Amino acid sequence: MAAAAAAAAICTPRSALGSLDGRAVVAPGARRVGPVAVFARVLKPVEERFKIQHEKNVPAERLKELGVERWSKWECGPNVTYRHAWQVDEQIYISKGSVMVTPEDCDDSAYFYQGDVVRFPKWLVADLTFDEDYEQCYRFLAYGSVRSGEVAPTILMSGLLNRLLMLIYLHSFTATDRKVSVLLHTVFCFNFKSLLGV
Template sequence: MASSFVGTLLPNHFTQTKHSAVPASRSGAPRRRRVHLATTRAETMTTVIEKLGIKIERNPPESKLTQLGVRQWPKWGCPPSKFPWTYEAKETCYLLEGKVKVFPSGSNESVEIAAGDLVVFPKGMSCTWDVSVGVDKHYNFE
């Protein structure tokens, strides 16, 4: 019975070629079959979530960050802490480091954001930030 090969594409990794044994030929000598998977680079998956008025794009492509000019925006950071905040303007931010639970006022739910997230907070939102891992972020108010 032929052995099977199941390949998995992992972000930023290349697939590999594997040789597998197949049933012996009529002469009794084992035959080898080459199983070749396409050699392609898998891109990191981008996930967009919108919850409680907050839009989160996890793992945005570098091209999007460049297009927005994120690396030119000012930076802000804070240590682990908990504090209230009201957005007087729409804020877009990109977390370089950190982990935060944001609790919008009037809701029993929270939204978690972390390093690698591109986040948009709407103008007028009041919330509480619960920073469990110190934050370092680029930000832009519109």
């Protein structure tokens, strides 16, 4: 009798494993005799699996450091669900309400609440569900973005590079020998870009 109770406990993986994803492996139509093998794996949080960066209850100093007061605002009403695909990284500050994020082809969800700062990665596709009035401040980020108020050297140099290339391109239409101008343009682009590492 005790052996039957022990076998029944082993065959119920969720009771023994808690939040682990455990499944009893039994061939269809087979009779259960003795212990059953159970395979379990720990599921990482959605944030970790999909590279969503999350800061909970962000203090005012951190919000000031991020420059949240200059970000764009977006809001929506309750009971709204829609699919969103990120083309670039987006950082948000939830100023009101909460959002449930369910990534595409995933059974699990992540929940973010008022006071949280969340960064969604480029190429993430997810369903966003809002159960109450919701408001967020947001900004879009390029990979390697620096803190608010600073200009990244690579962004600055790429802007200068674009201006210089435009001047060379415009000069090529006024030059008497267009072949020389195009050659100089090509050599300059290659050398300048390799210096910048772009």
